[in-house]
Amino acid sequence: MEEYPCVEWSEKILTGLTEIDDQHRQLFELATTFCGDGDQIRILKSLAMLTDYVRVHFREEEALMAACNYPGLREHRKLHGEFRRMLYELLENARQMSFDEIADQVRYLINGWFYNHILVADFAYVPTVKQAAAAIDDHAS
Numbered sequence: 001m002e003e004y005p006c007v008e009w010s011e012k013i014l015t016g017l018t019e020i021d022d023q024h025r026q027l028f029e030l031a032t033t034f035c036g037d038g039d040q041i042r043i044l045k046s047l048a049m050l051t052d053y054v055r056v057h058f059r060e061e062e063a064l065m066a067a068c069n070y071p072g073l074r075e076h077r078k079l080h081g082e083f084r085r086m087l088y089e090l091l092e093n094a095r096q097m098s099f100d101e102i103a104d105q106v107r108y109l110i111n112g113w114f115y116n117h118i119l120v121a122d123f124a125y126v127p128t129v130k131q132a133a134a135a136i137d138d139h140a141s
């Protein structure tokens with residue numbers, strides 16, 4: 001079987017928001033389970049788990065942006081929807097795909113799309129969230 005490079009988390013995508021960073025990291029960790037050999041059932045299970053986890057992460061991220069009145073929320077939500085659709089499509093087609101094909105797709109989705117989404121779209125909301133957090137701190141002191 002051909003070797004596929006593993007999905008790789010990197011410090012470059014740290015936002016400084018602990019909870020968000022933990023979730024991003026866990027998603028990358030989940031995605032690495034597609035590296036190496038695997039049987040079809042295990043792969044489908046991992047894929048379902050990954051999809052589920054992405055859904056939860058997006059929901060929490062959107063709630064955080066909404067709580068901080070982030071003006072780019074609508075656009076960001078659209079991007080999340082796009083990614084969810086790609087994952088659902090993969091989940092649907094996975095039964096007819098080889099392990100290599102699935103691993104390749106996951107690598108593209110996580111190392112490619114998701115990684116870049118964090119760098120561009122997630123990084124864009126971080127200052128708003130940090131400002132909102134600082135305002136709450138000021139208020140409390």
Ligand SMILES: [Fe+2]
Nearest residue numbers: 024061118122
């Ligand atoms: Fe994110």
Ligand SMILES: [Fe+2]
Nearest residue numbers: 061117121122
């Ligand atoms: Fe996001």
